[in-house]
Amino acid sequence: MDHFDYRAGYLAAENVPIRRIAETVGTPVYVYSTATLERHFRVFAAAVADLGALVCYAVKANGNLAVVRALARLGAGADVVSGGELQTALVAGVPAERIVFSGVGKSEEELAAAISAGVMQINVESEPELRLLNQVALAMGCRAPAAIRVNPDVDAHTHEKISTGLSENKFGIDWTAAPRLYARAAAMPGIRLNGVAVHIGSQLTCVEPFREAFHRVRDLVAMLRADGHSIDTLDLGGGLGIPYGNEDGPLPSPVDYAAAIRHALADLRCQLILEPGRLLVGNAGVLVTRVLYVKEGTARTFVIVDAAMNDLMRPALYDAFHHIVPERQPACGVVPRVVDVVGPICETSDTFAAERPLPPVVAGDLLVIRTAGAYGASMASSYNARPLAAEVMVSGDAFAVVRERETVADLLARQHLPPWFEWPTPATPAATPVAKSATSGADAQP
Numbered sequence: 139m140d141h142f143d144y145r146a147g148y149l150a151a152e153n154v155p156i157r158r159i160a161e162t163v164g165t166p167v168y169v170y171s172t173a174t175l176e177r178h179f180r181v182f183a184a185a186v187a188d189l190g191a192l193v194c195y196a197v198k199a200n201g202n203l204a205v206v207r208a209l210a211r212l213g214a215g216a217d218v219v220s221g222g223e224l225q226t227a228l229v230a231g232v233p234a235e236r237i238v239f240s241g242v243g244k245s246e247e248e249l250a251a252a253i254s255a256g257v258m259q260i261n262v263e264s265e266p267e268l269r270l271l272n273q274v275a276l277a278m279g280c281r282a283p284a285a286i287r288v289n290p291d292v293d294a295h296t297h298e299k300i301s302t303g304l305s306e307n308k309f310g311i312d313w314t315a316a317p318r319l320y321a322r323a324a325a326m327p328g329i330r331l332n333g334v335a336v337h338i339g340s341q342l343t344c345v346e347p348f349r350e351a352f353h354r355v356r357d358l359v360a361m362l363r364a365d366g367h368s369i370d371t372l373d374l375g376g377g378l379g380i381p382y383g384n385e386d387g388p389l390p391s392p393v394d395y396a397a398a399i400r401h402a403l404a405d406l407r408c409q410l411i412l413e414p415g416r417l418l419v420g421n422a423g424v425l426v427t428r429v430l431y432v433k434e435g436t437a438r439t440f441v442i443v444d445a446a447m448n449d450l451m452r453p454a455l456y457d458a459f460h461h462i463v464p465e466r467q468p469a470c471g472v473v474p475r476v477v478d479v480v481g482p483i484c485e486t487s488d489t490f491a492a493e494r495p496l497p498p499v500v501a502g503d504l505l506v507i508r509t510a511g512a513y514g515a516s517m518a519s520s521y522n523a524r525p526l527a528a529e530v531m532v533s534g535d536a537f538a539v540v541r542e543r544e545t546v547a548d549l550l551a552r553q554h555l556p557p558w559f560e561w562p563t564p565a566t567p568a569a570t571p572v573a574k575s576a577t578s579g580a581d582a583q584p
């Protein structure tokens with residue numbers, strides 16, 4: 139359930155007409171609903187309440203400060219995977235003791251930043267990373283709280299590009315090799331290793347792979363405890379799928395997911411950490427775009443819109459399905475046309491929908507791409523020199539820009555000509571960036 143509904147024939151985000159936002163802020167624009175974010179967090183938190191789990195929102199799904207703040211206000215912790223996400227979470231008011239630092243390639247600086255911020259736990263994904271963490275912690279005169287992310291070799295039955303729990307995936311340490319690493323870590327004075335972490339993939343549409351992974355974790359905890367390690371935290375990652383509108387059957391609910399956890403792990407007396415991302419924010423966001431042209435091709439009809447794969451890359455990257463609806467509610471009985479909805483980027487994969495029945499539209503109409511709150515803005519780029527879209531948050535009757543639209547000047551501002559190139563004539567426009575310094579890059583001269 140979300141808070142994007144037709145009101146008197148026009149789509150609204152909570153009580154704010156989408157049209158009003160588009161006319162004020164322009165398009166393309168991401169629109170987030172506070173009520174939906176809050177509802178999703180509360181539903182998930184209620185489902186896992188009896189497990190005493192700490193819900194650490196996976197910031198990668200949507201790192202907008204306002205989104206992270208909305209969840210932090212409700213008590214969410216954060217799962218972060220870079221120094222940038224760590225800072226985002228801290229600035230949004232997530233207490234350090236509720237932050238988990240995950241990721242397969244953390245740099246020395248990022249490890250040091252996590253330790254000095256006082257994060258709850260660093261999830262280590264390789265032996266070299268464990269050794270580096272030990273060194274960094276010793277140099278800082280402390281012991282780093284850590285868990286090992288294990289790879290349980292379980293098929294998540296999701297898109298291959300977002301599956302992370304198979305032994306051929308780069309993530310975690312093979313669960314059968316993990317006991318050796320725990321033994322080595324026990325001898326490292328800079329490491330306080332007392333947890334196991336697992337995350338097998340994203341957009342899981344059935345509970346069975348979770349069950350399988352959790353039972354492997356259970357077996358591992360028994361082995362580790364038998365070896366004398368104290369295991370106090372279990373980080374079960376995220377991954378619960380959400381409806382995009384093209385699923386075959388019903389998806390597992392947070393209650394089903396909680397039952398799988400309870401059954402496999404509740405009696406182990408560990409602090410559980412859960413890292414939902416998509417589930418909290420996916421349906422809380424839409425991408426609003428304007429139709430530029432309707433082009434009648436010989437084989438297809440193309441609805442060319444002003445959003446593109448740089449704004450929302452999921453369809454191009456994973457052939458992902460997103461519902462697309464007109465901002466103006468179609469009249470009863472209107473006959474849909476089968477069209478391709480495409481962006482202006484010079485790639486054939488810049489296609490939001492192929493051969494999709496859609497109510498007829500004309501240039502100037504607004505279309506709304508649904509379920510775009512997760513891995514939408516957070517994966518956007520400026521490909522084709524297209525500035526990043528604006529982001530807006532709605533609450534009741536109010537809306538606010540929570541990320542300004544980038545400008546072309548922003549894109550150019552950090553670029554420089556090398557000193558051996560003169561600016562083209564006529565004279566350099568005031569807004570054009572200049573070479574950083576006369577000497578920078580001198581060694582690179584041909």
Ligand SMILES: Cc1ncc(COP(=O)(O)O)c(C=O)c1O
Nearest residue numbers: 196337340376377413414415416
């Ligand atoms: C370690 C970790 N935790 C949590 C998540 C969030 O996953 P999702 O958005 O599918 O809940 C991810 C991303 O897949 C992840 O890599």
Ligand SMILES: N[C@@H](CCCC[NH3+])C(=O)O
Nearest residue numbers: 198300340341452512513
């Ligand atoms: N980016 C992916 C999810 C990957 C999650 C990160 N491990 C998506 O859009 O579905």
